[in-house]
Amino acid sequence: MLLPGLGAVATTFIAGVLLSRRGLARPVGSLTQMGTLRLGSRADDPTPSIREALPLTTLDDLAFGGWDIFPENALEVARDAGVLEPHHLDAVAEELARIEPMKGAFYPRYVRRLNGTHVKEAESKADMVAQIREDIRRFLREHGAERAVAIWCGSTEVFLAPSAVHQSIEAFEAGLAKNDPSISSSQIYAWACLKERVPFANGAPNLTIDFPAAWQLAREMRVPIAGKDFKTGQTLMKTILAPGLKARSLGLRGWFSTNILGNRDGEVLDDPDSFKTKEVSKLGVLEDILQPERYPDLYGDLYHKVRIEFYPPHGDAKEGWDNIDLFGWLGYRMQIKVNFLCRDSILAAPLVLDLALLLDLAARAGLHGNQEWLSFYFKSPMTGEGLQAEHDLFVQSMELQNTLRQMVGAEPIVHP
Amino acid sequence: MLLPGLGAVATTFIAGVLLSRRGLARPVGSLTQMGTLRLGSRADDPTPSIREALPLTTLDDLAFGGWDIFPENALEVARDAGVLEPHHLDAVAEELARIEPMKGAFYPRYVRRLNGTHVKEAESKADMVAQIREDIRRFLREHGAERAVAIWCGSTEVFLAPSAVHQSIEAFEAGLAKNDPSISSSQIYAWACLKERVPFANGAPNLTIDFPAAWQLAREMRVPIAGKDFKTGQTLMKTILAPGLKARSLGLRGWFSTNILGNRDGEVLDDPDSFKTKEVSKLGVLEDILQPERYPDLYGDLYHKVRIEFYPPHGDAKEGWDNIDLFGWLGYRMQIKVNFLCRDSILAAPLVLDLALLLDLAARAGLHGNQEWLSFYFKSPMTGEGLQAEHDLFVQSMELQNTLRQMVGAEPIVHP
Amino acid sequence: MLLPGLGAVATTFIAGVLLSRRGLARPVGSLTQMGTLRLGSRADDPTPSIREALPLTTLDDLAFGGWDIFPENALEVARDAGVLEPHHLDAVAEELARIEPMKGAFYPRYVRRLNGTHVKEAESKADMVAQIREDIRRFLREHGAERAVAIWCGSTEVFLAPSAVHQSIEAFEAGLAKNDPSISSSQIYAWACLKERVPFANGAPNLTIDFPAAWQLAREMRVPIAGKDFKTGQTLMKTILAPGLKARSLGLRGWFSTNILGNRDGEVLDDPDSFKTKEVSKLGVLEDILQPERYPDLYGDLYHKVRIEFYPPHGDAKEGWDNIDLFGWLGYRMQIKVNFLCRDSILAAPLVLDLALLLDLAARAGLHGNQEWLSFYFKSPMTGEGLQAEHDLFVQSMELQNTLRQMVGAEPIVHP
């Protein structure tokens, strides 16, 4: 597994896999490790665990590598991050300490609040791609591995709309050669991975692989990709609650969401341009679920606002507070307040695992290009042009499970 | 429409129908009035409103009657309840004032905190059934109506387990004749309705129609029935949230729910025996959704506690507070707090409407006996012996919609 | 009473006085109307109401006038604001409708989100002062009144630091003559009032009267003044909670406050420059109460953040959410969350009344200049140079009561 961005999420993920291997903790939150898959009718009820039903790579067969713009090894990063307790880190300290990041590809204009010190030098962005491809090949050699998967666990970049350079493989390669400013660091990693036929998922709201040239390359190289922006915390709650309220024909007048968090992610998002990238990712969710154009009386006047606030006392313990103004019979108003004391990396780590194993499985099954059935994991599912993303967690879950059923030759099932 | 229990819920419902008829307010929360039904594939997207797609009785064709143990008319009750604002009640005052309750069948042992003054006298419970049947026939005559539907909107009764008298039609009729103490007031209403072929839904957690003799009678008389306990407020939230957390393989260690409310319902539930009836209805929800036997690592240790507190300052504005202790990756703990400032009658009224229209439709479509596809509306869906109730709101919603599709000859659809 | 800014606060205040006069509602929240004053020892316990103890102007003797930049009369404004229920406004509709605002003095650069249409034209700011002085004299004549009090109920202006023009009476008058850009609209009102010997209190965080020249003029004209920024909602809660936690030597690591509100105030504060004025007013509170320099172990690392968000669904119903990170014995962490569903104008209106009556009383008692004993009512109490403001609500309350005791010749009392 290759992780661009060896920070709190990545090290929480790696430490968790190491602990799970040894039976010292459980990979809770991971569907591939904890979930089941019903095959056949309710009467027979053959419901094996997903691990039994599908030929997934096992935790024992994983090896870990990554890139970062700071030189600390995974143990040091995890200690700094303060997500996992000392007794957990102690138990896998040696293995973690051996994981040292490769130098990062970093152009400061795309992530303003960070100052990397452990960075590659390159003559051009094309050269940067080449260096990362070489890193990948070396990683495979050193670990005697046949194949790899990459999951972007790095920072949110400033908002970038796709430009001309993103429209075709040729344009993009030309852009790499002449250092086109529309090509950000994360796009460079993604491009390198695709060229090496490494499936790639994007855990941040950045452009990264969400543009025509990347999709085209993924299809050409026959590599599956997925994205974008891990669905954790507040947005996860939204995609649970909103479909429920809609199912009952309850109206919505307002939804105010604020988040307070104190980790590096919070620091980066304190920059308005990075926040904009995130905001776009977070705001679309409700509109797509509620379909105000179809239900104007219920959702036509919804006022939706999302805020993210850097708040150091919380560290990685992200806290969300939502105020939901709903209305029922005859328009009478009610309110729901949701206070989520969550942990950012704890919610994200199992998604890294699931995406890695499922993308790897997809690649072996011959699937390539954008894997919409993995929308379940993302705040902003990537969709084909002109199509609306599916945000409803329950529909996403069904699509994911039916795709898995299809892989083992079982019939799709209407509900679990 | 016949409503045993002409209190806050019933009058909020009636006033709302009257206001909606005149275009003075919208029947929000009612799927039959506000919802749509997709027929066919996503590409064609023929998605008429449910009202267009199905031959439902229209709001204009409804007439209202009911029974209560207090003599106030619907206007007086609604003013006392304080649910609707004066300007709404003023607009339909005359019509409401004309709705006067028929005398109630009331045995105080089943509802301890109330003292009815407007009650029938009867020589036996069998005689009580006969009087109610006569009420029903008179109501139909007076309104020139062909058919009726009854929805229980009365109080929660003390906890009663089914006894011998509930096992067959014969045993029950014998019990009525000799005033068997296991037969409560609500069972008497239900029996009278079934004998008159009036479809019956139960909005409270009482036994009422949830016993073998009633099911048998419903099948024999070819009457559809549904129950029990309107799914509003906190339990509605539970059946939205729990499936979402489960879909993501997140674990649960504890779920504490408290409710504070100050209406007559709260007063009744302050009696421990009535509370027990409600508690049984509320506690089963999580276990059925989470399947701890299948996911012992995630839900085997869940501690679930539900409290209801009488708190006069809130009146009908029921407020729920939930603390949810969940855990994720490696068992790390998180918390969700949900504070629902809801309105009991506002959430229940649209369910009365939907259940009436859908039961009436079902009767005309020849469906009879327990209508499990209406589980969507209930905290404790009635199920056949040995079967587990479906509590997941999203699965319930799909079953309801597929049943509607079937009625119009369309194919079932996997997701909306 | 003269109210610059005839908006939601001012009209809620006026309507409330009119309703109270007629016994249709109670002036809750007003210390002068609802409070008591203990005189003498606990044993005797002579505790008259404040109204009995002090020669305050009665509600019956008040007349109301004001200025605004929109032409609507007080009834129209109150209906638009939606703070008071129709039945309350109906009862005093005629009197409210008679209160029409005088044209406002308005320079748009100081309040960016509003566009006044009902504004004075003036050749210079000095001329503007003269016009307002003429307004005051006409108001007194028309109402046969001997004296007036003015309370600023207008908007928050953009942040302005005191400049050279604010340092002396001469400099300020010269600035008025040559339209100095440091002189904002609210300063013009204040200056006119002081020149007319009208006591003035400032309910907004603006400079208005908080600069040396205004203080000097107040002393010269022997007029009492008070300010600034009504202490309502979240800051009120802070000045209650923080002294309590400090009394118990509990430490604080973080305090995050967010406000969502949808009235005109919220719209104005959506402008970053106006928000800055408010933010300065709100942030100082904790530091002054907690004295981190004296208690570095407990409060030296406190991270305090305040946000205000424009959220139209709430209208005047301002809602605050606070997350407080505290720590106790051995540094172990705890959290307090406070969710305040408040109503901005309902909390502010009684302060307008109290300040008017108490400033008037002070003037008659010969007090002039800044009245620090009225700090109780303000988020940012004005203090003499080099002195720290007293923010602790309990200390403020004692100072206020002891000043009242002094006025009636009673001994100060250590506690109520």
Place this chain on the structure above:
Amino acid sequence: MLLPGLGAVATTFIAGVLLSRRGLARPVGSLTQMGTLRLGSRADDPTPSIREALPLTTLDDLAFGGWDIFPENALEVARDAGVLEPHHLDAVAEELARIEPMKGAFYPRYVRRLNGTHVKEAESKADMVAQIREDIRRFLREHGAERAVAIWCGSTEVFLAPSAVHQSIEAFEAGLAKNDPSISSSQIYAWACLKERVPFANGAPNLTIDFPAAWQLAREMRVPIAGKDFKTGQTLMKTILAPGLKARSLGLRGWFSTNILGNRDGEVLDDPDSFKTKEVSKLGVLEDILQPERYPDLYGDLYHKVRIEFYPPHGDAKEGWDNIDLFGWLGYRMQIKVNFLCRDSILAAPLVLDLALLLDLAARAGLHGNQEWLSFYFKSPMTGEGLQAEHDLFVQSMELQNTLRQMVGAEPIVHP
């Protein structure tokens, strides 16, 4: 120091003193260790720390002993309780392990949910007193100590009203001899301590020392006493918030408080008779602060309800949720919700320390009998007959500080 009840609170306290001695943690929450005392006028501002100003016993001079009905030593108890983190306990493990409880005096009828195994046998309650007195003398001998202080850290007992036996020393001693059932275990400890001239504070709501005979004995033996029921968590918040709302003449219509906790305290309070003891202690607070007889318009209709729920997932992390229904100007309603994620033992431990040091100081200063100036620390301050307790935290704080000032010969100060 002698601690009847060597459970979570006592061991958290002891461990904290040991850690503080070594500079490994700070005794936050302790006024005697973290607080200051202003002596003289604001201008001079001589404000030494309390430790400098008063001849308090230092942490280094304390030795610890206690009784319990389970045999585990302080280290084992602390590990089980799970309040302190392993790294803290490890640092003082040896010292904690050496603290083994003396056998407890235990009559199960007074604490129903516990079954002690490490208990004294005695022929009569008088004999039990004698045994405890012997324990005290032995403790002093073994530690070469001159004097002791006892703080009750044991469980809440079932509700007991004072009976004839509690009216005089003679009656009580006679009752001890004949095993009067009105004499509970905690009273036996208190009596033994008073007889040995050991100052005694009561951290639970039990009768213990709150009856005429005990007060009489305390005066006769010239021993200071204090009680009762440590003011932590929700009640602490109430005594902070209620005085603040009252200061602003805001009305209160309802206050609902629920607590969820999972430690042994929670288990004991699940017994309705023990809960009653606690409920009486908790309910009086608001009435005494708000004085509804003086302010009937504001507080005459207050509905106050308190609930405590045993909820194992939380362990010692007690969580409170309060809903406060307040009203302002013209009676318009607002709500405050307070969610306190607190830690029971963390808040109680510093009170044990302060009470021990201050009672010891009081004894040396010649004070005896009930020390009302220590009301600051208690939910139910003990008061002389016919007097109302002072519950306002700010008044209590002032009284405490002025008593300290008096001890050092300084003038009382009106406010800090």
